[in-house]
Amino acid sequence: MEVIGVEFKEAGKIYYYKMTNDEFSVGDKVVAETIRGIEIGEVVNPSKIVDPDNFGHPIESIKRKATLRDLKRAEENEKEAKEAFEICLDKIEEHNLPMRLVDSEYTLDRGKLLFYFTADDRVDFRELVKDLASIFKTRIELRQIGVRDEAKMRGGLGPCGRVLCCSKFLRDFDPISIKMAKEQDLSLNPNKISGICGRLMCCLKYETNSYKQIKNELPNVGEKVETNFGTGNVEDINVIKKTLKVDLGDDEKIEIDFEDIES
Known part of the structure; x- marks a missing residue:
């Protein structure tokens, strides 16, 4: 099966869709179905052949390339989602709910309005959802997310x-x-x-991994080493500078490069 990779948010997860008769290229804006609803995404991975059994779920097809009308609608949705955000903030305060609103978004077809929030514990937001649904006349979904x-x-x-x-x-x-x-x-x-x-x-x-690899090839702190200046004990290791601090005794300490250690 031939698929292409699409992202719906910058640095977001990449979702794979079947290639259809349409030709899609990296950078194209497309309209597709996601777990959130109908959304506009951008092709970020070129087409490739895959085994569909490796995905563990059905692979859907992209609906179409995004039109100017789609892009304009997405722009309007983004603006109205910001207004919805402010209304939701007021309603959260009205219901005295222990939650912090993070973001809001409409799906492209406005079939769903999503609100993302963080909270220390589970929140009973059923009354809040009823209020928001009566205001916006669409399906409301609240998603609790983590701090990352x-x-x-x-x-x-x-x-x-x-x-x-x-x-x-x-x-x-x-x-x-x-x-x-x-x-x-x-x-x-x-x-x-x-x-x-x-x-x-x-x-x-x-x-x-680089630190681990370099340290595995070097003596440990406290270990005795031979240098061009004599025998001493490793006092410190600087992986960034690629140097060792060696105590030669008699208050004599030197800093040498890793490669100056004698085998």
Whole structure:
């Protein structure tokens, strides 16, 4: 089966659809059915042949290329979804619900209005849904999301000063552990290794394997090594600079490159 990959949000999950008689290219705007409803997406992966049995679910076809009318409607929906967001905020306050509204969106056909929120616990929002349905005259869906998803939706700048990885290019959240920070000899101060979501920074995973590989090839701290300047004990390792700090004794300490260690 020939399929193409489509994303519906920047850096969002890629969904695969059957190729039809229409020719779709990377960058094309298309209209397709998703779990949320009818939406406009963008082709991001070119066509390829796959075994449909590997997907574990039926693969749908794209409905059509997005027309100017579709694009205009999506633009209007986005504007009205922002207005709906403000109304929902008022209703949440009116019902005194312990939830934080994050985003809202209409499906292209306006068959559904979705609200995304975070909360510390489960929230009984049945009365809120009734109020919103009576106002907007369409199906209302409230989705509780996690703090990492909230950061991805809201966007912003990370501690590095760059746009958040999750909102720019990370399509999935990988598990991040404190062990990754330890592998990189980073400060374990939560304020220094946490992102704006309050969780460990996703970028901790980027260099973990490189640190492991380099450290496996080097002596450990405290180990005795032979250098061109004599025998000493490793006092510190700087993986970024690729240097070792060696204590030669008699208050003599040197910093040498990794390759200067004698085998």
